[in-house]
Amino acid sequence: MISSWRRRRATRRARKEQLVGCEEAGETELTIPSHFRCPISLDLMKDPVTLSTGITYDRESIETWIDAGNRTCPITNQALRSLEPIPNHAIRRMVQDWCVENRSFGIERIPTPRIPASPMDVLEILKNIASASERGDRDGCIESVAKMKALVREGERNKRCFATHGAGTALSSAFEEFSNTSSLDENIIVLFEEMLSVFPSMFPLNSEARSHLGSPASLHCMILLLKSGDLTARRNSVLVLKEIVSSDSRNKAEEVAEIDGAPEALYKLIKEPICPTATKAALVVIYRMTSLNPTNEKIITRLVEMGLVNLLIETLVDADRSVCEKALGVLDGICNIELGRVTTYDHSLTVAALVKKLLRVSELATEFSVSVLWKLARRNDQPDDGALVEALQVGAFQKLLLLLQVGCGERTKEKATELLKLLNLHRERSECIDSSDFKDLKRPF
Incomplete structure (x- = not known):
C-alpha cells in the first residue's frame, strides 16, 4: 500500500517536472490524443458515439452528416445499417479523465452528456398522452406532457424527433379532448398551460393538428x-x-x-x-x-373604438422592421371602412409617419404605406384636399416619383400614379420644395 502511494507520488512529481521543463522551454502547447478527436471536426469529442460500422464520432458532427441526407460512414464509406448512433461510454470516460489530468493546461472536464430521446421513448410518451386524454386523466396527461417538455428543451435533436413522430397532432388532439370538458378548474388550466408551452416547438403544425386546435x-x-x-x-x-x-x-x-x-x-x-x-x-x-x-365593419369598428389606431401610429415611430410591416398592414385593413379612415387621418402624426416609411423600411412596408395614403386621399371616394396638402408638405411627391423609378408591384404602381396626379393639383401652392431653387442647376443633356 505504501509502495503504491509512493509510485503515485513519483508519477505526479515526474509529470510536474515535465510540465515545468516544457514551460521553461516555451513548449506549453497540449496535444490532444488522436483517438479523442472526432474524425469529422478534428476537435475533442464531447459526446462520442459509435456507428454500426464501428467508427466513433462526436454526436453533433455525425448527426449533421446524417441530417444532410448521407447514409454512409464518412470514414469507411460503408452503408449504415442503422442511423441511430450508440453512445461510447468507454471513450467518453477516457476523454473526461484526460481532461482532469490536464486541467493545469486550462482544459475543463467535459460534462456527461444527456442521452437523446429515442423514437421508442417518444412514441411511448405520445401513447400515454393519447390514452390519458381518452380516459380524462388530467394528472396522467400533465405528467406525460411535462416529460415531453423536458426532453424537447434538451436540444434540437429531441425536438425534431417529437415533431417527426407526430407530436403536434397527438398534443392538439388531447388539447381538443380536454377542451370539451364541462368545467375549467385549476387543474385543467395547468394542463392547458403545459400543452401550450410545447406547441411552439412543434411549428409548423400540419393540417390535422390545426384542425384540432x-x-x-x-x-x-x-x-x-x-x-x-x-x-x-x-x-x-x-x-x-x-x-x-x-x-x-x-x-x-x-x-x-x-x-x-x-x-x-x-x-x-x-x-x-x-x-x-x-x-x-x-x-x-x-x-x-x-x-x-374588408366588409366586416363590426370587427374593425370594435378595434378602432378601443384606440388601436393611435396605438399603431405611436408604435410606428420607433418600431423595428418586422413590427413596422405588421402595424402598417393592420392600419391598411382598418382604413377599409370610413370610421377607420377618419380616425387614422385625425392623428397628427399619421401622414408624416406614412411618408417617412416609404422606401425606408422594406418593400412590404412601402406597399402598405402607399395603400393607406391612397385610402386617406380618397375618403368617401372623393379627393381629400387636407390629406393631399399635408402629404405634399412632408415630401410625398418626391418619394412617390422615386418609387415609380425604382419599381414596385402593379397595384402599388397604380395607387402611386393616382396619388401623384392628385398631389400635382396642389403642388404650386403647397409643395415644400420650390422648383425655382434649382433654376441654376445644369442639366446633364
Missing part, C-alpha cells in the same frame, strides 16, 4: 388563457392563434374575432407588451381579422 372548444380555451393567464400562457396562446389563422382561410380569424374578449386581449398584448414575439403574433392575428374580410 381550430375547433370552437379549443379556441375558447386559448382565448380564456389569453385574457386571464399568466405572461407565459398569454404568450404561448397568441403564438398558437397566429399559427392557426396564418395557415387557414379567413374563417378562423373571424371565429377568433367573434369570441368574447378576444379583440380586447389582443389589443392589450400590443399596448402592454410581453415580448416582441408576442407583439408580432398579436398584430398578425389582428391583420387577419381586418384584412381578409
